[in-house]
Amino acid sequence: MMLPLSFYTQDDVLNVAKSLLGYKLCSLIDGQYTSGYIVETEAYAGVDDMASHAYGSRRTTRNEAMYAHGGIAYVYLCYGIHHLFNVVTNVENTPHAVLVRALQPAEGIDIQLARRKKQKYDHTLCAGPGSMSQAMGITKAYNFENLYNGNNIWIEQCYDLQPFDILCSPRVGVGYAGIDALLPYRYRISGNKYCSSAK
DNA sequence: CAAACGATTTTCT
DNA sequence: GAAAATCGTTTGG
Numbered sequence: 001m002m003l004p005l006s007f008y009t010q011d012d013v014l015n016v017a018k019s020l021l022g023y024k025l026c027s028l029i030d031g032q033y034t035s036g037y038i039v040e041t042e043a044y045a046g047v048d049d050m051a052s053h054a055y056g057s058r059r060t061t062r063n064e065a066m067y068a069h070g071g072i073a074y075v076y077l078c079y080g081i082h083h084l085f086n087v088v089t090n091v092e093n094t095p096h097a098v099l100v101r102a103l104q105p106a107e108g109i110d111i112q113l114a115r116r117k118k119q120k121y122d123h124t125l126c127a128g129p130g131s132m133s134q135a136m137g138i139t140k141a142y143n144f145e146n147l148y149n150g151n152n153i154w155i156e157q158c159y160d161l162q163p164f165d166i167l168c169s170p171r172v173g174v175g176y177a178g179i180d181a182l183l184p185y186r187y188r189i190s191g192n193k194y195c196s197s198a199k
Numbered sequence: 200c201a202a203a204c205g206a207t208t209t210t211c212t
Numbered sequence: 213g214a215a216a217a218t219c220g221t222t223t224g225g
Binding site: 042044051052053076078079080081082084086099101128129130131171172173174176177196 | 204205206207208
């Protein structure tokens, strides 16, 4: 079933990031249904996290969605090329978010291949936040998208995957974040080959 | 208004 | 392993 608002508004963003592993991210975009199991996430813990866009209460047009209440999407363009999909958590004006970094493709794989302009299905189809968004059809047009009562993007609680261990490690690409770059806020399903490559 | 940069990916050597 | 691709956002003059 689709995750309810109460899941997203819970207080601990680290717990949300861990809980999302194994759940199914679904999109119905341009009339095309695709989905995949979430196998890798990163938590961004608001105003005290130097790696977060909201560090020091920084509030701009780009990161405005982080300040909304939990349960909506924060999508922004990175390196001019990649659309990165985040799940906003916690309550209004507490800018916590979870970056979805990789999926194990589930349904609509032919559609995902076409969006990625790939010929063959392999473990890289949804490995990495940019690739994952592209395969699911997610762009920054879906910034502020409602996820708990949404028509285009939503997440379903499910137990389709075998029981798994969670691997914690430092986040990717946040070397500028000083001491906070060392925080183990990246979570992966142990041994899952669909995860993005580590740095 | 100009300049620098980034929560990345792909390709080339 | 190194570097290019590529552009909206942010910052500084």
